[in-house]
Amino acid sequence: MIALPQSKSVLLNMSGNLPPKVPQAFDEVYRAAVRQVLTEFEPNDLIGAHQFRGSDRDRRAGARFVARRLPEMPAAERMVVANGTQSILLMLLAGLVGRGGRVALEALSYPTLRSFADQLDFGLSPVPMDNEGALPDAFEAVCRADRPAVYYALPTLQNPTTGIMSTERRRAIAEICRRYGVIIIEDDIYSLLPQDLPPPLSTFAPELSWYVLGTAKSMAAALKVAYVVAPTAEAAAERFWPGVRATYWMCAPMNGSVVSTLIETGEADRIIDAVRAETRARQTLVTERLAGANVRTRPDCLHVWLSLPNSRPAIGFVADVRALGVEVSASSTYAMAHIPAPNAIRFGMGTPRDRASFERGLDAIGEAYLQ
Ligand SMILES: Cc1ncc(COP(=O)(O)O)c(C=O)c1O
Incomplete structure (x- = not known):
């Protein structure tokens, strides 16, 4: 089997909210x-x-x-x-x-x-x-x-x-x-x-x-x-x-x-079932690794909304997470017609290739949160 070349970026992209890959089912x-x-x-x-x-x-x-x-x-x-x-x-x-x-x-x-x-x-x-x-x-x-x-x-x-x-x-x-x-x-x-x-x-x-x-x-x-x-x-x-x-x-x-x-x-059902199962497994990791953080999500959701304390403006927080090698997105990305966005970030479940990389990303987010 030919492996597709991986992105050259050294950053782990967790800003997107793609479904996790489930090759065993797909x-x-x-x-x-x-x-x-x-x-x-x-x-x-x-x-x-x-x-x-x-x-x-x-x-x-x-x-x-x-x-x-x-x-x-x-x-x-x-x-x-x-x-x-x-x-x-x-x-x-x-x-x-x-x-x-x-x-x-x-x-x-x-x-x-x-x-x-x-x-x-x-x-x-x-x-x-x-x-x-x-x-x-x-x-x-x-x-x-x-x-x-x-x-x-x-x-x-x-x-x-x-x-x-x-x-x-x-x-x-x-x-x-x-x-x-x-x-x-x-x-x-x-x-x-x-x-x-x-x-x-x-x-x-x-x-x-x-x-x-x-x-x-x-x-x-x-x-x-x-x-x-x-x-x-x-x-x-x-x-x-x-x-x-x-x-x-x-x-x-x-x-x-x-x-x-x-x-x-x-x-199609089998594929969706597998994506659901992997999403749930990753969401369990979110609950474990970010316990105590102001996280809003659901077990079957492909993204997480993390509210930040006033002392940590979202743009600076995104930069701090980036310095730890992980990309997440600031709330202003989603603000329509220039409304002021609440102080929060969004990150996704699916882009990291496997659970180990996803956990690495969560740890970076958790570390930045505690800074
Ligand atoms: C709300 C919403 N609709 C649609 C899409 C993209 O769908 P498609 O790839 O089918 O164009 C996205 C992707 O991020 C999305 O968040």
């Missing part, structure tokens, strides 16, 4: 799925033409995949298969918000939204939050004042704060969206590792919602397959066709097919 079933696809389908037939929303088979497999989280399996016509959540978000934000429009989102959120706002020239309306995420009253005030076209929702294992919005809060937020005609784009990417979650926000206002479920945080970071459920079949067809924008959201047919096979054979 490699054999992935190889088998590739073989199966190449046996079942004529390669040129599979790859010879664009499939703008994904092949019928891939959309059916996608419907089965998202049904893990939805009350019923959506019609395949409402599904779009794409090469990642980012591509789906870019297509939707360009089409649903556009230049000069506004997007509401939690005050701390997925930093890529800031890049999209710059690229597409729309404004961000940050919503004050508590441990669960967006506060309904504050969200309503933002809807009234800013009239956002879209609410980008990350209600499950919020990035970066790890919050999970309660069912009651989801219902309240959906009701406000309905009242103000705000379209929901729900990014549920962290939802497949926990097993006891409230239903997606989208289920409380399906007519307004685009429900996005990528595989990057539950199976493998670079699988490059994500699914979106559109409110209607017509909306899916309207938003994802080549005349809409000169961008490229489609996944390579080989990728889509391999993931469809993993879903159909049930092997």
